[in-house]
Amino acid sequence: MRIHNFVPLLCVGGAFALPTLPWLAQFPVQGLVRCWGMFAPFPEDRTIYQVLKDDERYSRLVKAIDLSDRVIDLLDDPACFSPTRHYSFSASLFFAVPNTGIPHRQPSHGDDDDDELDCTSVAPKRGDERDIAHDLGHLVLQVEELDDIPESRDKDHRKEALGRIIRGILAYHILPEKLDSAALVQNSTYATNLTLKDGSMDYQPLRLSVQSTIVPPRLRINTVVDVIKRDTEASNGVIHTINIPLLPPPSLFGEMFAVPEVFSYVTSAIQRVDLTGAVDRWWSPGKGDHGSFVGAGITTFFAPTSGAFQRLPHKLRHFLFSPFGAKALKKLLEYHIVPQVALHTDYVHDTASYTAFVDDQKTGIPLYAYNLTVPTLLENYSLNVQVARYKAKIPLPGPARYFTRFVVNGRDVGPYDIPARNGALHVITNLLDPRGHHKEDDKHYGHESVDVDWEDWEDWLPQWAMQD
Numbered sequence: 001m002r003i004h005n006f007v008p009l010l011c012v013g014g015a016f017a018l019p020t021l022p023w024l025a026q027f028p029v030q031g032l033v034r035c036w037g038m039f040a041p042f043p044e045d046r047t048i049y050q051v052l053k054d055d056e057r058y059s060r061l062v063k064a065i066d067l068s069d070r071v072i073d074l075l076d077d078p079a080c081f082s083p084t085r086h087y088s089f090s091a092s093l094f095f096a097v098p099n100t101g102i103p104h105r106q107p108s109h110g111d112d113d114d115d116e117l118d119c120t121s122v123a124p125k126r127g128d129e130r131d132i133a134h135d136l137g138h139l140v141l142q143v144e145e146l147d148d149i150p151e152s153r154d155k156d157h158r159k160e161a162l163g164r165i166i167r168g169i170l171a172y173h174i175l176p177e178k179l180d181s182a183a184l185v186q187n188s189t190y191a192t193n194l195t196l197k198d199g200s201m202d203y204q205p206l207r208l209s210v211q212s213t214i215v216p217p218r219l220r221i222n223t224v225v226d227v228i229k230r231d232t233e234a235s236n237g238v239i240h241t242i243n244i245p246l247l248p249p250p251s252l253f254g255e256m257f258a259v260p261e262v263f264s265y266v267t268s269a270i271q272r273v274d275l276t277g278a279v280d281r282w283w284s285p286g287k288g289d290h291g292s293f294v295g296a297g298i299t300t301f302f303a304p305t306s307g308a309f310q311r312l313p314h315k316l317r318h319f320l321f322s323p324f325g326a327k328a329l330k331k332l333l334e335y336h337i338v339p340q341v342a343l344h345t346d347y348v349h350d351t352a353s354y355t356a357f358v359d360d361q362k363t364g365i366p367l368y369a370y371n372l373t374v375p376t377l378l379e380n381y382s383l384n385v386q387v388a389r390y391k392a393k394i395p396l397p398g399p400a401r402y403f404t405r406f407v408v409n410g411r412d413v414g415p416y417d418i419p420a421r422n423g424a425l426h427v428i429t430n431l432l433d434p435r436g437h438h439k440e441d442d443k444h445y446g447h448e449s450v451d452v453d454w455e456d457w458e459d460w461l462p463q464w465a466m467q468d
Contacts, residue, residue, distance in 0.1 A: 103138065212401060
């Protein structure tokens with residue numbers, strides 16, 4: 001409970017204690033209590049939708065919300081925060097994008113004919129929503145373009161198609177729990193209101209991640225989206241304003257492929273040994289309008305950075321990417337893939353049992369900690385995972401700070417808890433040794449650092465790769 005919620009109680013208690021003082025025996029206590037009502041904070045009686053609609057700074061977002069009655073009902077339901085309602089049908093936290101976070105239409109600079117809108121680009125045909133970029137900002141632009149199109153059945157169809165897409169994207173901006181900024185940083189990830197119907201994440205809600213930094217003081221969502229205004233209260237939840245829209249995440253492979261400066265080695269290696277289907281999920285068209293999503297529905301991947309490959313002995317790196325080392329490369333990559341499991345530091349779906357959380361806030365003792373042994377795609381090989389979540393004890397102003405120690409096979413993991421359409425992505429800076437151990441440091445040869453785990457690779461790796 002916030003401090004200001006205690007103030008009326010303290011003042012009322014103090015008021016009733018005042019008549020015990022001789023010189024205040026005749027003070028009208030009831031009047032004092034009534035006067036306090038003039039200064040006590042009034043609870044917000046508008047819903048999330050009403051707060052946004054009444055604020056011109058969110059007018060463009062509201063225009064998109066208005067295309068979907070289901071989203072309006074969700075954000076405008078006064079019973080959303082009722083404890084008797086099921087979370088999956090409630091909206092208690094909404095990440096709202098102001099007008100400044102949405103791109104504006106660019107003026108045309110051609111002939112008059114060029115100034116006419118290309119109506120064919122406004123929205124996809126029914127069933128083809130998967131083919132457009134899931135960018136809320138550009139979808140809002142398309143919604144605004146509809147105002148310039150004459151009324152017709154085609155326009156109605158486009159509005160309906162855009163409404164379906166926007167509904168899905170806005171569902172990713174909604175959490176089914178009322179979390180102010182202080183509560184939001186207590187965990188690393190949260191389930192959103194977006195659940196995909198194609199089997200991704202084993203029909204579990206897609207997740208988003210939260211990062212909080214001290215210097216500079218910052219609250220971020222999914223690593224790149226900043227919370228620029230926190231804790232706007234509504235009767236059915238809370239609003240946090242973000243600088244740009246959230247995007248439902250792509251597949252594990254899609255996320256890595258989008259950052260080649262970090263993952264160019266591992267994405268090339270995955271494609272080279274035909275393991276794309278183990279970490280990717282994509283639409284496979286069928287005959288006519290039929291098709292389906294294929295690939296990994298739910299997976300966790302410990303993704304080695306390009307630096308991890310570059311720290312391998314020079315000769316080993318050439319061996320792995322040669323025709324002679326393809327089998328070894330494939331087995332090493334399989335050892336980094338945990339199939340049929342979504343493993344975040346604070347969430348595990350469909351995996352073996354793990355130790356109970358430890359709830360203790362004493363110095364040096366984690367809020368929770370657990371060990372996991374998870375099977376990998378490499379048959380008969382498993383990974384050991386250790387997670388501990390701590391509350392920082394540094395006396396700084398503002399909400400409490402939390403941090404997580406995440407280790408796999410003795411190696412530190414980070415960044416971690418990157419949500420994907422089909423699981424969880426964790427970044428590691430050293431390749432994991434399938435022998436299940438590692439040495440403590442690297443060796444430096446000139447300006448190069450070499451991972452000492454792999455110094456003796458010629459003594460065992462080629463033979464291990466040939467084993468069934």
